[in-house]
Amino acid sequence: MVRFTVLASGSKGNSTVVTGGKTRILVDAGLSCRELFRRMKLAGEDAATLDAIIITHEHSDHVSGLAVTARKLGIPVYFTQATHRAWVRWLSPRKQMTYAQWLEQCRQQAAARMAEADAPTADDCDPEESDTTVDDLAASADNTSSSAPAPKKKKTAAEKDPTALPSIQYFEAGKPIQIGDISISPFTIPHDAADPVGFVFQAEGVRMAFATDLGYIPPNVKAQLKSVDLLYIESNHDLEMLRDGPYPWSVKQRVLSRVGHLSNEACATYLEAEYDGQATYVVLGHLSESNNLPELARISAERALNGRASLLANRLLLAPQHEPLSAICF
Numbered sequence: 001m002v003r004f005t006v007l008a009s010g011s012k013g014n015s016t017v018v019t020g021g022k023t024r025i026l027v028d029a030g031l032s033c034r035e036l037f038r039r040m041k042l043a044g045e046d047a048a049t050l051d052a053i054i055i056t057h058e059h060s061d062h063v064s065g066l067a068v069t070a071r072k073l074g075i076p077v078y079f080t081q082a083t084h085r086a087w088v089r090w091l092s093p094r095k096q097m098t099y100a101q102w103l104e105q106c107r108q109q110a111a112a113r114m115a116e117a118d119a120p121t122a123d124d125c126d127p128e129e130s131d132t133t134v135d136d137l138a139a140s141a142d143n144t145s146s147s148a149p150a151p152k153k154k155k156t157a158a159e160k161d162p163t164a165l166p167s168i169q170y171f172e173a174g175k176p177i178q179i180g181d182i183s184i185s186p187f188t189i190p191h192d193a194a195d196p197v198g199f200v201f202q203a204e205g206v207r208m209a210f211a212t213d214l215g216y217i218p219p220n221v222k223a224q225l226k227s228v229d230l231l232y233i234e235s236n237h238d239l240e241m242l243r244d245g246p247y248p249w250s251v252k253q254r255v256l257s258r259v260g261h262l263s264n265e266a267c268a269t270y271l272e273a274e275y276d277g278q279a280t281y282v283v284l285g286h287l288s289e290s291n292n293l294p295e296l297a298r299i300s301a302e303r304a305l306n307g308r309a310s311l312l313a314n315r316l317l318l319a320p321q322h323e324p325l326s327a328i329c330f
């Protein structure tokens with residue numbers, strides 16, 4: 001069974017469950033742990049069976065629930081090294097750390113994780129999340145940080161280090177990895193983050209491309225989006241709505257830039273002129289609530305797809321922000 005379930009999409013949070021064979025991966029964790037679990041239940045996904053979390057980039061709408069969720073489930077988190085580092089810095093804004101110090105902290109955390117691996121603690125979660133109903137899923141990390149002041153009383157791992165994770169795995173754009181039954185090809189996308197990536201997931205012969213948060217579609221991304229069965233692509237804003245909308249000029253410039261977000265128009269241009277029409281499903285994602293309307297995004301993509309007779313079989317779906325999209329099954 002191969003399944004693609006968008007739990008949330010947009011600037012208030014992004015998260016998707018990709019299932020292939022016996023493996024389930026959470027792609028980004030941009031909602032609170034409690035809300036992620038609630039949406040998984042709504043969508044018929046079992047949080048307790050997740051095997052790993054993989055992160056596209058460190059913006060808060062992709063990682064806000066990451067640490068709590070990973071600790072609660074006791075599962076590994078896959079990042080690029082630069083994204084992990086940026087995330088750690090984001091959560092430790094007052095900590096001035098050199099790269100060497102950061103590496104040393106990671107080394108010490110890894111040693112602490114190994115030492116604690118057989119003694120999981122149950123108190124390693126955000127108090128806000130404490131009523132989440134996943135049983136028997138204790139966090140296993142109880143790390144110490146080299147640069148933290150000596151604790152006066154016993155603290156939970158999260159208090160000691162909010163970036164503590166059960167296990168960290170690094171990957172690099174351009175180098176495919178395997179998580180259980182799912183093959184993953186990470187590729188670089190143009191976006192204003194430390195080392196942002198998109199993915200092609202492949203399982204049981206089904207290929208699913210994941211490309212949101214990108215300012216434009218460069219040749220390396222176009223190459224990745226070929227011959228896929230599912231295309232999850234950004235359709236962030238309507239250009240006119242953005243230009244006339246409420247954002248300050250600097251933010252408008254950022255969104256419009258080559259490392260911002262893909263407009264309805266840019267998405268449609270790609271679908272019309274370059275997309276190979278192979279996907280059974282085209283899913284539009286990361287729609288702006290301030291600068292877009294679902295119907296504008298839909299019409300724009302529909303026109304682009306319908307302009308080509310061979311593409312009539314493509315099913316067009318929109319990924320919502322506030323509720324999960326029904327699981328897409330292959």
Ligand SMILES: [Zn+2]
Pocket residue numbers: 010011014059061062213286
């Ligand atoms: Zn985003």
Ligand SMILES: [Zn+2]
Pocket residue numbers: 057059191193213
């Ligand atoms: Zn982003």
